Amino acid sequence: MRAYLTDRATLYRKTSRDGYGAPQYDGGTEINCKFFPAYELIRRPKGEEEVVARLACYTEDIEVNNEDRIEKDGKSYEVVKVASFEMFGFSYKKVMLA
Secondary structure, X not given: OHHHOOEXXXXXXXXXXXXXXXXXXXXXXXXXXXEEEEEEEEEOOXXXXXXXXXXXXXXXXXXXXXXXXXXXXXXXXXXXXEEEEEEOOEEEEEEEEO
């Protein structure tokens, strides 16, 4: 699985919020990952369901949380969902981005 993680990105972990409520991030850590298109079924406040195209990535089994940021090729994405998996004895994360 590690050989599959051929993309490089920078993970910025949310550390706090400033006095105005804006998130503050650490200095960033380079990570190995693999980006791919993904789709997610979401439910709107009035109950309507909608399929939303998202970008997702697989990462090694590192700490990634909602509201962290991942930056790749000059674009910044917010982490909206994280799921942990294990395959062939290798632990990894599937991270949905917005």
